[in-house]
Amino acid sequence: MTEPIRDRLVSLRRRFHRHPEPAWREFETTARLVEEIRSIGVDELAVGPDAYDPADRMAVPDGDLEPWLEGARERGADPTLLESMAGGNTGAVAVLERGEGPAIGLRVDIDGLFIEESISEDHEPVAEGFRSEIEGTMHACGHDVHMTWGLAVLEAIAESGFSGRLVVFFQPAEEVSGGGCPMAKSEYADDLDYLLAVHVGLDHPTGEVVAGIEKPLAMCHVDATIHGTSAHAGKEPNEGDNAMHAMGTAIENAYGIPRHRDGMTRVNVGYAEAGSASNVIAERAHVEAEARGETTELMEYMKDRLERAVESAATMHGCRADVEVVSESPRADSDSELQALLSEVATDVPGTESVVPAADFGASEDATFLMERVQREGGLATYLIVGTDHPTSHHTPTFDVDEASLAHGVDVLVESIRELERRHPVPQVDETEGGREQNEPAGNERNGNERDKSERNRSEREDER
Structure with missing residues (x-):
């Protein structure tokens, strides 16, 4: 045993x-x-x-x-x-x-x-x-x-x-x-x-x-890859679309996102890499960033503007950006x-x-x-x-x-x-104006319909097993 x-x-x-x-x-x-x-x-x-x-x-x-x-x-x-x-x-x-x-x-x-x-x-x-x-x-x-x-x-x-x-x-x-x-x-x-x-x-x-x-804090992880055009940095730099320069602009603009009156926000670019050699215009750059907010709505605000900062920086430098929200979580x-x-x-x-x-x-x-x-x-x-x-x-x-x-x-x-x-049931208190009374039951005990639904769902799961 x-x-x-x-x-x-x-x-x-x-x-x-x-x-x-x-x-x-x-x-x-x-x-x-x-x-x-x-x-x-x-x-x-x-x-x-x-x-x-x-x-x-x-x-x-x-x-x-x-x-x-x-x-x-x-x-x-x-x-x-x-x-x-x-x-x-x-x-x-x-x-x-x-x-x-x-x-x-x-x-x-x-x-x-x-x-x-x-x-x-x-x-x-x-x-x-x-x-x-x-x-x-x-x-x-x-x-x-x-x-x-x-x-x-x-x-x-x-x-x-x-x-x-x-x-x-x-x-x-x-x-x-x-x-x-x-x-x-x-x-x-x-x-x-x-x-x-x-x-x-x-x-x-x-x-x-x-x-x-x-x-x-509500949070999202954002990855972005910027695609440019390679060229010789000495002979014909004008023929390149510099993904590294676009990346730098994107990072600068990300940290410049205005904070919000409704609460705390955060943004950070934690990883960045680009280029291949000192004499080559970089054709690719990659950044990994995150945005956070005191509420889910504030995180969404930061996420939208972070995506916009990357995409607009890429466009500004003649490049293209693929932006992916890798994961996120609410408050x-x-x-x-x-x-x-x-x-x-x-x-x-x-x-x-x-x-x-x-x-x-x-x-x-x-x-x-x-x-x-x-x-x-x-x-x-x-x-x-x-x-x-x-x-x-x-x-x-x-x-x-x-x-x-x-x-x-x-x-x-x-x-x-x-x-x-x-x-059980632990009484719930709605602290908002006009909320429930303190002795109103919690969870699925709030009314018979909710408890009936709960029992039906559990019975269905047992039948499926």
């Missing part, structure tokens, strides 16, 4: 840490997750294209998948599972059906980053022998912790007297904002009364819990009702030293797709943070976590899920 996950949180997290895989290449990661989920025993398990529609994915890499698939195969991942993930369809959804009760979703992300992990002896993964074994890639944002939490929570709820439906989304491609959209559009996000998304650290220390984030704030409930729950969890009811996020997250879907359909969602002492910032070669936060995070999540079960 497999040793309980609760007894091997550290070893499981370190196992994931050794084998990080970037967005849409999480082949071995998904296979190991499935191995653990099967040992727990769930009522439904969907992997890759069975968990979402592959057409809804964003930021899928071109031509870089096969070496990662082969690497996972060499490290012993299940060949049948790998075959089902062909084309980069990674990730999984696990479902527990435990009778009448609320439908609760838990979202954890699973991808690593293209960062070479430190080899310093002062770096704990080096000293303890669990540094990344995949060159140029590391878990520098704590997703190894998130996966461990997801599995441990799934196991704990499966073994408890929980009554309801628990859906755990093991989401790929968060770092490129590519996996949240397909998960949110899938049938597994149907009729959720509550959604919990979770992150470790983010400058909150071990023992601190943030019950819900606010003001995540979605945590619901105050869940923030209040989780604050109360976390206070009583052993290991909690402080509780922050709400905190501004200031960055972007594609968990907002799932949050937005649940909220749009009448449910409640929150994105909580379980603190950890990390020696350096996220996305750095020396990032690591305090492994005391492993058990603490599991306890916070499990107790929150059980409390949602006990209190």
Whole structure:
């Protein structure tokens, strides 16, 4: 019999840490997750294209998948599972059906980053022998912790007297904002009364819990290729259409986009390359940029003007631009009702030293797709943070976590899920003028028609299985 996950949180997290895989290449990661989920025993398990529609994915890499698939195969991942993930369809959804009760979703992300992990002896993964074994890639944002939490929570709820439906989304491609959209559009996000998304650290220390984030920035990734005409820079420069010059103009104009009166906006060109030699007019240039906004509407404003800046610069220099929005994510704030409930729950969890009811996020997250879907359909969602002492910032070669936060995070999540079960339906408060009364029920309990629809949809899914 497999040793309980609760007894091997550290070893499981370190196992994931050794084998990080970037967005849409999480082949071995998904296979190991499935191995653990099967040992727990769930009522439904969907992997890759069975968990979402592959057409809804964003930021899928071109031509870089096969070496990662082969690497996972060499490290012993299940060949049948790998075959089902062909084309980069990674990730999984696990479902527990435990009778009448609320439908609760838990979202954890699973991808690593293209960062070479430190080899310093002062770096704990080096000293303890669990540094990344995949060159140029590391878990520098704590997703190894998130996966461990997801599995441990799934196991704990499966073994408890929980009554309801628990859906755990093991989401790929968060770092490129590519996996949240397909998960949110899938049938597994149907009729959720509550959604919990979770992150470790983010400058909150071990023992601190943030019950819900606010003001995540809506974001888009934009790639642009500018096509010009090559010519000899000395003999006939007038015959060329300089893609590099166009690129420079585009970058300058992007940073000159007017800010908006309605709120904060951001733009950045993070990568640019062009040309072939000093005496050749560049015929091609490529830039990778992003735009963010305090609201989804402000992000759209920045995105439209970023595209316009590139296209007009190309035209100005006699060139042509191909602009692609690679991925994007909306803004979605945590619901105050869940923030209040989780604050109360976390206070009583052993290991909690402080509780922050709400905190501004200031960055972007594609968990907002799932949050937005649940909220749009009448449910409640929150994105909580379980603190950890990390020696350096996220996305750095020396990032690591305090492994005391492993058990603490599991306890916070499990107790929150059980409390949602006990209190369901959690009353919602519409803080806008003329909103609902405080005792009006949440989610699909708002009226009989919504609950009937929910039950019909679930019955239809069971019939299809």
